[in-house]
Amino acid sequence: MRALSYQQKSYGLVFMALVAVMLLVGLLAKLSLVQQYQYAYTELSHQVLLIRDQVFKVKVSDNQSYDNLSQSLVRVERQVQHLQQLLQEPSGEGASIIVDNAMRFHANEFSLGVENLVANLETLLRLKISQEYSTHTVSLLQQELLGRYADAESKMYIFALIAGTPQMGDTHSPVFTTSQYQSLAIHSELLVKLDEQIKLKSQQVFDNKVNSNLAVQARFWLTLVDDIKFNLLLVIFCLLLIFAINYRVQQREQNRKESKIRHELSESEKEKAQLSLVAEHAQDAIIITDDTGRVTWVNKGFVNLSGYSPEEIKGKKPGAVLQGENTSKHEVDRIRQGIMRQESIKSELINYHKDGSEYWIDIAINPIWGPEGKLTNYIAVERDSTERKQMQSELEQAVIKADVSNKAKSTFLATMSHELRTPLNGILGMAQIIEPSIENPEHRQQIRILLESGNHLTSLLNDILDFSKVEEGKLCLEDEPFQLSTVIDPIISTYSPICAEKNIGFEVKNSINSAQSFRGDKARVRQIIYNLLSNSVKFTQSGRITLSFSQALGETAESGIAIVIQDSGIGIRQDRLESIFDPFTQAESSTTRQYGGTGLGLSIVKQLVELMGGKIQVSSRIGLGTRFDIFIALERAKNVTYDIDTQPVTQVLPEKLRILIAEDNKVNALVAKTFCQRLGHTVEIAYNGLEAINILKHRQFELIIMDNHMPEMDGIEATEYIRKTLKLSVPVFACTADVFKEAHDNMIQAGANHVLTKPLQEQSFRDALSQFAHLVRKPQGAETADNKVVALSRHQPQELNTTEADIDYRQLRVSVANDAHRFSLYINEFNEFAEASITKLISAYDDDNAADIYQLSRLISDKAESFFSARIQTLSREIADTLEGGDSVLSSQLELERLQHLINLLEVNIHQNQRLLQEQSNDSSTEVG
Known part of the structure; x- marks a missing residue:
């Protein structure tokens, strides 16, 4: 024991x-x-x-x-x-x-x-x-x-x-x-x-x-008294015995402590002798001064470092001997103030050798106090840091070079992306032009493969641009209220059929109140989830993928949401987990060959999460799958609810416009011209900005499509000239392969009404025409200035141009797993929602209620997104952004025209939906008959 x-x-x-x-x-x-x-x-x-x-x-x-x-x-x-x-x-x-x-x-x-x-x-x-x-x-x-x-x-x-x-x-x-x-x-x-x-x-x-x-x-x-007295004597005896034992224990402990102290004193003396030897022969310079700062002792390290002997330095203040012209006056004053306050101080400065050469030192000065608390000495330890300073200087130069190189890389990526988009615009544009006219199914399938490959190349370019934006600090996050359902619903619609096609399960678990709203960049949140789900789908051959949402608090108690993505895919080796978020990195060297990809997706996800004040973690086991845990800091917003009744509508795309296209690339000019001619417009082409200006001096057009980078005069200069010199109010659609925000802002500041991004998509062009129909609509026998909207109104079906209907039925069918019954229910749901929204919009405008129009626009934007209707979503969001804050600007002609345009778009889609449902009903009747 x-x-x-x-x-x-x-x-x-x-x-x-x-x-x-x-x-x-x-x-x-x-x-x-x-x-x-x-x-x-x-x-x-x-x-x-x-x-x-x-x-x-x-x-x-x-x-x-x-x-x-x-x-x-x-x-x-x-x-x-x-x-x-x-x-x-x-x-x-x-x-x-x-x-x-x-x-x-x-x-x-x-x-x-x-x-x-x-x-x-x-x-x-x-x-x-x-x-x-x-x-x-x-x-x-x-x-x-x-x-x-x-x-x-x-x-x-x-x-x-x-x-x-x-x-x-x-x-x-x-x-x-x-x-x-x-x-x-x-x-x-x-x-x-x-x-x-x-x-x-x-x-x-x-x-x-x-x-x-x-x-x-x-x-x-x-007898009782006698017994108690006896017990008293017995207890007193025990107490005396305890005291005696305690005295013996204390005595032994005292002897042990004294023996230990004697041993420690002996060891201390040995240690002092060794420390004295160390101090004497240490490479660092050691200086001991009296309480006034005059040297009383130096070691050999000081002699070697400074060149001064002990006799030359004793009785003098070190600074008076060692400091010179290039010694930092600020550091000298700081040391002097520290000594005056009798404090410990550290510094880095230049000293001078006895031979006049400079050398850098790291110095630490500490006061020494006597037994009575009185200052007795100062001890200074100096270390030669000349080599480290030289390395630090070289490192700083290397960092500068690396930054320049990194900026050059980002600029190169952006430039290459721009240069690649120009021919890609021609490839995709011509493929879109050719597709409708091909009768041969095999050829049509080949064109579709060409379009899919082009779109995939576009997504790769977008990854590279996103990465460049993040690296250059040019990626800006939106700050707007949204409900999580507007993020989840499109994800379910997109990935449910994809997972079903691969025969893997896809489950979404959401424990967040459906009425809870958040403020943040909804599109970037969706991009994060899309990128991670794309990886999970790509690397999962069997099993299931689970996506979970819950409310959470960050490490500093900020509110936000926790997102978990768990798959049963091939997994990632442990030694690769730390680098999985590095740019251009994939888990295995064979991954790119087998699955494709740039290796930028996860890097962009990580940087987006961190830009949102969040954190992402990954855990994985080979053959068992991978799990991503994400926290995104999102401020809770006031919940937005709006009751929708039931009631119909839509608008007409501008017809037979005269359009001027300024584009130096002939293929891109041909693509834009074909898109315009398909819609029944007449087109003239100028191959640079200067040529476009000369044409505009003599002829009128209802729309100008202006490229950015052109010889002789670029798009920005040409647009400024149109606005400031020619004083023309004709709508200008800028068209550029440069997707950086600065480029778009410069075009808008120059006077462009809208910016189209290359590669140009026919649908995006139609969306722009639809969005700005109030500006580009051709007058009927009168000047355009007289074509004013004076009140919001509905239209009869025969007045509507169904070419503006833009609900993507293909994606909608995919989102309901090609279930015809659910598809019909969704279409009817949209029609009821749109009818009620039109009634509400007209009523709110009559009451000059900007707040109600703002709320309705937000709801319409969310609904349009879930039905893949880009035109309605874009226009309603622009109206909401204009009215955000509740200030009424409904008196402006521009806002009135935008609201009418939105009503027209809703009516067009309602009418197109009714025609589609009627056709499906007729087909069913024919099959039964």
């Missing part, structure tokens, strides 16, 4: 001493209490015996003695009862512990004995009083009878009666007939009985049991 430590022994002895002291205190308290009861019961015993003796001596004639005895008996009885009550119900917690059952038992016995004795004494006292009274009465009656009857016979009868032996004589004697004689007979007889009772009661009073009971009580209390 391991020996007990000093601390354990001390604690044990202290505990034992405390227990002994507590026992000692308890025994002393019990002794005091028991002695009090002993004295009380002894005193009561004496009083009882004294009263007993006095009772036998009492005389009736002495009334005062009788009263005193009666009071004494009552007092003794009360004292006995009081003592008994104290023992039965002791006052105080300590007394209740001290009093035991034996004490209570003996108290009860004593009380019963005293009570019986007192009762007998009281009875005896009463009997003696009665006896005295009867004797006195007999004497009086005798004297009266003797005085009345003096004859001898009567006297004989009287004395015989008094003696207790009445004589029988002549019953007619006068003495027998008197009442006095009869009373004398009665009292004489009573005296005889009283004598007998007094003898009996006296015998009971002097019974040996009384004396023996009192003796037992006395012995009990005396």
